[in-house]
Amino acid sequence: MSATTSTEPSDHPVERFDPESFRGELVEAEHLVRYRWAASAVAGRDVLDAGCGEGYGSRLLAGLGGARRCVGIDVDERTIAAARTAYGDLDALHFEPGDVTRLPFTDDSFDVVTCFETIEHVAAQREAVAELARVLRPGGLLLISSPNRGVYPPGNPFHERELTAAEFETLLQGSFAHVALMRQHNWIVSAVLDDEAFAAGDAEGGLDMETGKLIGKRPGEELYTLAVCGHSGERGPGRMGLLTHGLEVRRWIDELDRRAGEIVVLRRTLAATEQELLEARDARSVAMAQLERQTYWLERGKIDLDAWMRRRPLRLAFLALTLVLRVLRRLRGSR
Numbered sequence: 441m442s443a444t445t446s447t448e449p450s451d452h453p454v455e456r457f458d459p460e461s462f463r464g465e466l467v468e469a470e471h472l473v474r475y476r477w478a479a480s481a482v483a484g485r486d487v488l489d490a491g492c493g494e495g496y497g498s499r500l501l502a503g504l505g506g507a508r509r510c511v512g513i514d515v516d517e518r519t520i521a522a523a524r525t526a527y528g529d530l531d532a533l534h535f536e537p538g539d540v541t542r543l544p545f546t547d548d549s550f551d552v553v554t555c556f557e558t559i560e561h562v563a564a565q566r567e568a569v570a571e572l573a574r575v576l577r578p579g580g581l582l583l584i585s586s587p588n589r590g591v592y593p594p595g596n597p598f599h600e601r602e603l604t605a606a607e608f609e610t611l612l613q614g615s616f617a618h619v620a621l622m623r624q625h626n627w628i629v630s631a632v633l634d635d636e637a638f639a640a641g642d643a644e645g646g647l648d649m650e651t652g653k654l655i656g657k658r659p660g661e662e663l664y665t666l667a668v669c670g671h672s673g674e675r676g677p678g679r680m681g682l683l684t685h686g687l688e689v690r691r692w693i694d695e696l697d698r699r700a701g702e703i704v705v706l707r708r709t710l711a712a713t714e715q716e717l718l719e720a721r722d723a724r725s726v727a728m729a730q731l732e733r734q735t736y737w738l739e740r741g742k743i744d745l746d747a748w749m750r751r752r753p754l755r756l757a758f759l760a761l762t763l764v765l766r767v768l769r770r771l772r773g774s775r
Contacts, residue, residue, distance in 0.1 A: 471496075472497075473682035478552070482505040491557070494523055495527040503530060508532060510533050513537065513543070523535045541567045543575050551576075552580060554583045559603070566615075573671075580671070580674070581669070582616065582667075586664065587664055588608075618672070619667055621667050622666040625662045629683055
């Protein structure tokens with residue numbers, strides 16, 4: 441899942457992924473693998489990272505990817521300041537404040553544009569895609585991602601509008617002649633490695649190994665949908681995977697077990713409450729039946745209760761009985 445951290449309050453509600461906070465976890469692999477995938481297509485090219493957030497991805501594109509120039513933009517100026525401090529150590533890398541719906545660049549400025557986990561934060565999505573298309577040079581590539589609504593967990597308060605894979609494709613086709621979808625999902629991997637690969641823990645290092653997959657899913661069932669877009673049908677990056685710590689799976693299983701225990705307790709509480717409601721309903725039904733039976737016999741005996749209650753001795757006796765019953769109830773309650 442796309443676990444994130446938020447920056448300090450600003451004019452824009454923001455959601456940010458900080459790799460240092462999730463080192464070695466699956467969410468880190470989710471974010472980094474997209475940039476590693478894009479990095480294979482940026483060597484010697486001018487790159488825009490639209491919605492760069494903390495800047496870790498822009499740094500990867502400029503460093504590992506070897507981009508000639510990489511510009512990271514984000515709508516939040518405090519985030520841009522933090523990115524400059526943390527990742528602005530390369531001459532080829534620059535960070536600037538900017539809105540993806542009004543990019544501060546001239547037409548045909550970049551060979552590659554990346555826009556990962558940003559479009560769902562934007563209300564004016566068509567305008568944003570049109571802007572990404574405008575600044576892309578002929579023969580260039582837009583590499584973009586979006587959480588897949590219906591598969592990605594719902595309820596993220598920072599998301600303006602999530603898209604299904606089909607909606608995402610339709611949105612992109614409004615500005616690009618060529619759109620090819622890629623699917624990103626999480627899998628558990630068991631790997632056989634030599635000592636060098638076994639000891640490696642750097643996301644920038646590749647593993648030369650054969651991989652296979654035991655379980656398949658249909659397109660549209662992916663957690664994230666990615667797309668390669670262009671004006672002239674340029675080929676995009678190929679397949680990419682990134683392994684991470686297997687013990688996180690055990691942690692999530694433990695968390696599910698804990699929540700399952702909470703659900704069991706909740707179900708028991710609900711069952712007990714339902715039983716109490718049933719008993720109360722039954723008691724009410726019995727009381728109503730008794731009243732109906734008493735009313736029936738009063739009517740059959742032609743007994744006028746109002747007339748009887750107007751008789752002073754009977755009325756006084758009834759009031760005395762009511763007082764006695766009230767005292768008895770209080771005595772029982774004080775025990």
